[in-house]
Amino acid sequence: MVKNHPDIHIELEGTPEEVRAALMKLRERLSEHQVETFNAGTLEVVLAEVLNNVVEHALANHSDGTITLCANYDVNKWCIRVRDNGTPMPDNQIPAGEQPDVDADLLDLPEGGFGWMMVRTLAHDIVYARTAHNWNELTFTIPDTPG
């Protein structure tokens, strides 16, 4: 569970530059709590994809886009909650995230479509919902052992 007063709480606007700044802030916070840096690399990879997706899709064409990121360490895993005031996911569900075809010829190699595949591979307990105030809410956990 994400606690009421999570260890990490970062609020950002919906731009790629803000995502970069938020992830760098996250790294800084993690290094302040040395014992809690387990699997921090995986946490950063997953959060980057989740936040980039929010910026590119949910908050596309929104000038007042806001994202909140809450995370805390809980025994053997990270618990994360990301909320944004953007457009709902298509069909109210997160994409399947299938592996793009990397066996294609050079010019047909995929340059995108990896985001949800990485999230679904690395994150556990992924739940998407719309909140009572019409925000998107994605919660998930990251185990503290690299897998």
Next chain:
Amino acid sequence: MNLTSKTEGETRIVTVHETRIDASVAIQFKDRMREETDSAEGRVVLDLSEVDFIDSSGLGAIVAAMKQLGSKHRMDLSGLNENVDKVFRLTRMDTVFKIHPSLEVALAA
């Protein structure tokens, strides 16, 4: 986006002097790669040893950089740190590129 390049024999070595290749710089990275590899005559080695984070947009930009070289030139990678390597393995892009542990190894190959 700070990239530099030099030529050793027939190999063009491009070094990324940035710690992150992410969505905020992906397009810039692709454009800078074109400038640094336009006159390459043989193989290109992209040295990522200073990079400690890439996301899927950064990965896409590296693939795009290889595609814009065309089929004449191969592009190898060197010096992937743990987090960067993880993204290549997860997406199976490690099967597309030849990945060398260091620039020295890449040049000897």
